Amino acid sequence: MTGGDALDRLVGVAGDLLARVDGTLAGFGAPADHPVWPLLSRLRTLPGEAVGALAAATAAPLATAGGVLRLLQREYAHARAALPAAPGWRGAGADAFAGQWGALGAHLDSASPDDLAGRLAATTSYVDDLAGWLAELRAAVARTLAVVVISAEAVRVRTAADPVAAADIAACLLATLADGWERGERLRGRCGTGLGELVYRAPDPPVLSRDAHTVVPL
Amino acid sequence: MNPPEGGATLPELSAAADAAAATLTRAAAELDRLDLPASAGLAAVPGRLGELGEALHAQLSAAVAARAREAAAHAVRFADAGQVLRVVVAGYAETDAQAHRRHRDGAS
Numbered sequence: 001m002t003g004g005d006a007l008d009r010l011v012g013v014a015g016d017l018l019a020r021v022d023g024t025l026a027g028f029g030a031p032a033d034h035p036v037w038p039l040l041s042r043l044r045t046l047p048g049e050a051v052g053a054l055a056a057a058t059a060a061p062l063a064t065a066g067g068v069l070r071l072l073q074r075e076y077a078h079a080r081a082a083l084p085a086a087p088g089w090r091g092a093g094a095d096a097f098a099g100q101w102g103a104l105g106a107h108l109d110s111a112s113p114d115d116l117a118g119r120l121a122a123t124t125s126y127v128d129d130l131a132g133w134l135a136e137l138r139a140a141v142a143r144t145l146a147v148v149v150i151s152a153e154a155v156r157v158r159t160a161a162d163p164v165a166a167a168d169i170a171a172c173l174l175a176t177l178a179d180g181w182e183r184g185e186r187l188r189g190r191c192g193t194g195l196g197e198l199v200y201r202a203p204d205p206p207v208l209s210r211d212a213h214t215v216v217p218l
Numbered sequence: 219m220n221p222p223e224g225g226a227t228l229p230e231l232s233a234a235a236d237a238a239a240a241t242l243t244r245a246a247a248e249l250d251r252l253d254l255p256a257s258a259g260l261a262a263v264p265g266r267l268g269e270l271g272e273a274l275h276a277q278l279s280a281a282v283a284a285r286a287r288e289a290a291a292h293a294v295r296f297a298d299a300g301q302v303l304r305v306v307v308a309g310y311a312e313t314d315a316q317a318h319r320r321h322r323d324g325a326s
Contacts, residue, residue, distance in 0.1 A: 054267070084234055085225065123278075130278065
């Protein structure tokens, strides 16, 4: 089999087992003191349906979006570099223009988190973190799946619909999903900063006297 | 009145402002078109993971929409600056032409 990641390759093989685990849990439950209960309560999903849906979610669109954002970062840097410095004019009008011109360039890119390029970089970083987290979650679930699919519990579920064995498998998978969920929640909290909309702060408008002169080279 | 000290000319500044405006306008369009399918489908996962996927998607969509608005708004500012500079250039050119005509008519 070619293409995809480990979860893509495993989920087809494990599909029947996952359906049996979900069915056995739903039909027969689990011992009252089994560790699967708090995990079920926490994630509010059966393991098979969660793993199946996770297998359909890939980080590829996020990687594509990250590439677009990186390209725009380079274009912002080029645009900023192409802006001439405030010209060597003299006079009150020149000073006012230099202030406005400098503010326009600084808002575009001044090597600060609080300019357009900085916000774009923060957004790119967020997308990269999301893609990395999702890829790692898929890899972790695949590792767990690789273990449970060949386990003795899997045999008991397939041959005898053993509720304890089904609960054991469910607990393994849900524990992996819960760990990924916790890391995702931390990512959600950490990446919320630096993503808000930036407000342009224009310099104070110039106050020009009637006899002010500005000398400008054309 | 102080003499000019070189640096960019008005037409050069105007062209630079227009180029920056064009870059930012293209960026805003790219950001508007950016394909962000529900955080890569994670929102379809049932339970808490799906809720997290929806929240992450909302966070990311809001951030990208903010980047698009920022780019579009700054494109307008640069375009306005370019327009003002062109008006100034035209005004100076007309003043020069009038002075030239007065000089010529006075000399004849």
